[in-house]
Amino acid sequence: MQRTLLTVDYSNEEEVIASIAKAIGHPVRVKILRLLASQTCCFTGELTELIPMAQSTISQHLKALLNAGLITGEINPPKVRYCIDRENWQKAQALFGQFFIADREYNCDCG
Amino acid sequence: MQRTLLTVDYSNEEEVIASIAKAIGHPVRVKILRLLASQTCCFTGELTELIPMAQSTISQHLKALLNAGLITGEINPPKVRYCIDRENWQKAQALFGQFFIADREYNCDCG
DNA sequence: TCTGCTCATCGTATATTTGCGATAAACTAA
DNA sequence: TTAGTTTATCGCAAATATACGATGAGCAGA
Secondary structure, rough: OOOOOOOOOOOOOHHHHHHHHHOOOOHHHHHHHHHHHHHHOEHHHHHHHHHHHHHHHHHHHHHHHHEEEEOOEEEEEOEEEEEEEEHHHHHHHHHHHHHHHHHHHHHOOOO | OOOOOOOOOOHHHHHHHHHHHHHHHOOOHHHHHHHHHHOOOOEOOOHHHOOOOOOHHHHHHHHHHOOOEEEEEEEEEEEEEEEEOOOHHHHHHHHHHHHHHHHHHOOOOOO
16 A cells, blocks of 8 residues: 655544544444443353354454453463453543543534 | 433444444544544635645545544535534444443453 | 636555454363 | 363455545636
């Protein structure tokens, strides 16, 4: 892919918001997050029973959520326990709260 | 029973959240949304002055935000005025609020 | 008409994502 | 050691996403 010659200077916050949103931006990952956030901890094996996808595919999605910092993976042989990363989860909540709330100062008088 | 103002099918809710998150999941689109949401008035081609990217690329990103329902595009020859879609913006705010707040019922006792 | 302006779309190239089966890795228990 | 369990990673194919320049569509005014 061609990239811009200019260096786009995003504020860090914009990149953080985008990366989190990107991680959430898939129905399966939304489902996984909801399962982890609203119930007790899940293992990958339980997720494969709840989500009709190949185990390798679910593992990939879990990896994406891990990389985004939204979940943690605690090795507990022979299983791995995945949980919501509560600290980052609250940070994300605050970030998106501010992001959407920006609309409050919005005062369009050009229409 | 119904706790939100939204009348979204629960199975569809995951797809709605994912599609919105996907639209937000790019730094340029985050920047655009912030500009539209925080400025006093709506933007048109001024975006090309604020974002060092080709005009066609910015148009593509605007189209993505339009498809996600996050912004509106009002033709005002020879310009187009883009605004936050306030109704959907508030719906998105509510959706993500609920989504992150699900953590409250989270009670991990498996560690 | 013609010109200029703004924005959308097309065509292209490349990057990334997504999904699967197969297999490897790590550990436990027999 | 061997066998079984669970999860991660590899390799591949197909679909999407990203970015650009070039071009087209639409409108206003000369």
